[in-house]
Amino acid sequence: MKRRVQVVICRTCSGAADVLDVDRLLRVASDAPYVGSAVIVNYACNKKSISEIVDDAKSKEVDRLLLVPCSKKDVSPTLFQAYVKKAKMNEFLMETVDLVGEAALPHRDDPARAQAKAEAKLLAAIARTALLEPLHKITEDMRTKNVVVIGAGVAGVEAATTAANLGMHTIIIEKSEKKLKVPGVMMTKSRVISTEGHAGNYSLSIEAGEKRETLECAAVVVASGGDWSDAERRFIDAAPDSKPLYQLDRDVSEGKTPDGTVIIIDTPDPEGARTAAQDFAWEEALDCAIEIRKKSPATEVYLLFQEMRAMGLAELAYKEAAGLGVTFVRYDAKRPPEFDSEDGNRVTVLDMAQDETLSIAFDALYYASVSPNPDNIAIADALRIPMSPSGGIRRGSIQRGPVTTLRPGIFVCGSAKFPKSEGMARLEGRAAGLLAAQFAAAGEVESGGSVAEVAPEKCSACLTCVRTCPYEAPFIGVAGKAEIAIQMCQGCGMCAGICPSKAIELHHFTDEQLLTEAAVYLRGDF
Amino acid sequence: MKAGSNLEKVLEAGKFAVTAEIGPPQSSNPEPLTHHARMMKGSADAFNLTDNQTAVVRLSSIASAAIIMREDIEPVIQMTCRDRNRIALQSDLLGASAIGVKNVLCLTGDHQTFGNERAAKSVFDFDSVSELYTFDKLRTEGLQSGGTVIDDKPELYLGCAENPFATPYEFRATRLAKKVDSGADFVQTQAIFDMDMFEKWMDEVRSRGLDKKTHILAGVIPMKTAGAARYMKNKVPGMIVPDYIIERMRNASDAKEEGIRLCVEQIETLKTIKGVHGVHVMAVMWEEMVPRIVEMAGLLPRPTVK
Amino acid sequence: MIIAERKPLGEIAMMVAPHEKVTVIGCRSCVAICLAGGEKEVDTLVSAMKLKSMNEGRTQYFDGFVLERQCEKEWVKEVEDKILAADVVLSMSCSLGAQTIGDLYPEKIVVPGLNTAMFGVPEEQGVWSEKCLGCGDCIIHTTGGICPIARCAKSMLNGPCGGSSNGHCEVNLEIECAWYAIYERLKLQDRLDLMDTVRPPKEWSTSHSGGRRVIVREDAKLTPHQIRGKEASL
């Protein structure tokens, strides 16, 4: 490899803040080791510039590019692709360095130091670029367009419908015998046992009644819901007819309002031992309360809650409900309401706002929260995804999206994560269906590139990587040494950081690349 | 008669025996030993001299025994496996026997991490069962553990300890059986506060006929304060102190008196339990109370058995 | 496997303080697996020691290497030049590795960077526990597969002592009582009769108590005739 770097400085971007002296940056770059060419272009992001850059690269016989634009995020991926294609360069030999975001903008008040820092940063980036290695990505065709949805509740059905409307083959795995008219296939009395494969080509082992079968799919949506049955059991002695809030919501929207006295409580487990009070149901609870009071003014409505979280516009609903005579009772989780069904249904609760104990005889009880589904343990285990401490399926980082899990191609929605109102569950179901469909529609899945690799001669097979990787990418191969399943590797480098034998390198972020960058950067005095 | 000690005579005559514990001093001054010996003389049939109890360095058990024997008091020497290998254990046993010691209590011993010499190398060449096994062979056949057979066999009355309150509970009687099989003539138990649990253990002991093969002396500890009771409940592994005892100690106007009363009551109860042949009073740092406790429990005067 | 733990850097620094050129040698075997002396630990230690010497304004020279197995002469000889060039060798291996270097190069000062702690197993990532004392006379077939010699603080042979508290050891209430575990295991296997047997005093002569042990397998040993040239003299 030649290791000759072409440095391209975009005058518009790098000079944008009027802090940096772009021409001096060019001189610094020109004198730096490994630099085969250093040029300034007025607009890096225009087609003409790309031709110029490519011509320059060819004539100067460089094999890699360091682009000095605004920030990596502002550089259009198509610009990279165009360059890479034209220059016949490996995409991993292109690097950008953000002098604006790291020097010009935050040190605007001290242009001299900002310039010196930018120069040092540029040199560090050149040194790093010189050490880059060409890397290759693997593209694998998805064998199916199947989207598997686990659970035929509100969120699950919505997810399946959404994905099916987008042309995916949907299969709902439902543990009960309930029959629903849904697009695609619905397997009742079935559950997922285990998963093999990786994003785009998952292979699920399904137990359907007595049978075992394998189901190929591109993406999975977990919509296991909450444990309504359990919640219902909890109140069975105290209030035999207690129902989840969504039932009330449905009834009210169909014009059926209950008579007598109605209690809506935030959780079926007021002591909070298993189920936290639910945040999201307040809008629904308030809407129901308002509707009941409007349609049937003779019905008394009590809302029992630990903390009212009617936020945003829901605040207006709160006001309206109060105006309509809904009684709000705030209780302390340490002194939960006591239910008694000896002589009709009755609840005794200390109202913290008034500091008085109320004893309310009621006719109907609705609860706005549910326990996590105990099946989550088996589902999480089968799909190899983590759970949250509260017993739900743990969602992935918010940067991956709101309905993601840590594994690509596996999504989670509704109360599977934590208790949701019906409306929220439906919305999340749609989001998950959409993302799963989008994922499956790609038809192919990419892997490789900046992934980890084991140097077998250094590996002690200590299993540290195997135990640490959240994606289960490392495994012990036939040679008795660790290997990385490239399709599983997400490129975080945790294994490389923790390997006691330093047998693992993360491509594109090798020790040498990182340490050289740091060392060169430190050489700058500013 | 195996050794002809007073303790053996009392027990073999079917009398309700009393033993009491004397903690040797942490220095070479024999005075506290002589003092306690004179004070407690006549209130028990034999006196245990602890062996570096809780792994704190103290005047040795055998030397202590020699000192109290000058006061015409019968010792029970304690021999733990913590500090001595089989050579030292057998050697000390022969030495003790030579100066007239007859009663020997075989113990595994508290681990040294509890004491004041935490850096010590632990020995544990034997455990209490193998110690008993070896000592029994030595007294009956003159056979040392290494195979050497000696002519003048030591005359010994061998005892062991047992804790009914250590886990697994259902194994505790079996463990006693192993000790009895290995030669234990008498047993001194861990201090008993939970009578129900002790009775359960005794049921098991009796159903195996162990009470017929060995003499069980139930352990008691008089407490000075409620804090001591709490400490034993929470901090001493293998000790069970029911809450009502702690309550009684806490509510008492005079905790020391209450402690004595409790101890006497416990002895009264233990006397009624079938298979219990005596009590072992462990008045740690409170030896002067032993005569009073024994008297209050109606166990004075101590019998003389020819 | 052998479980070791790095010595505090202050102690290591004191051992190497009188010397200028320090060669640090790790091992890819047991001590790498127990995160004490693999390449990563060697690198970080070298780096930390360099910083210390920088901080104190002295110029001590540190260099680090890792061997496949430091307890074997052949591997050690691979870095012979580094060993000979050093004023002191800091072994980041179990004491077996350190002694192998010392025995091969008797004129060299070899200091231990690790405390060799025990024969143990990784219970989970980052947790190791002792399970064997190398007594040379394995009896775990009679104790439900659990070694009372290593796993009982008092190496008891006839059941748990009086300090077994809720199944835990009186010496460390965080640790299970070995005999409690044995009892439970034998109960599970319906072999509780093994708990009834009186075990006579243990034969300790097979352990270190019988003197330093050497195991010879005549069928595996090379005859003088098979040993080549210079190696025959080692």
Next chain:
Amino acid sequence: MPDREPKIVGFCCEKHGIDSVDLAARSGRQYDSSIRLVRVPCTGRVDGTHLLKALEEGADAVFVLGCLEKNCYYDTGSIEGRKRVAYVKSMLSEVGIEPERVEMFNASSSMSWKFSEIASNMVKVAARLGPIGSRGGGR
């Protein structure tokens, strides 16, 4: 007083970490230019050696910036990062170097204020302690 500006290296994750830096810059926040950021995909990639070598190369202080632990892009990367930093801090203490020269921080991409706080925090530490060995002969 040191005769040069402090030198600080920050190993910063490419997810929430760098986003919080970017947002700070774009919100017009100013911070001391002594900070030198080196991007890593995830703080779990950071190895104790990286931190120590940066100090060897002349950094007065080093920090690691990653996602919030509960919202890490790579799920558990920030937790790993935190553990590595803690280990290096203990090693530094053992060799008589101030452990506060190395720190772990977490931020989410929406925390525009966080990075200038981190920067001023580290600059204060570096300015107070000076370069390693600058006080001649250590302690």
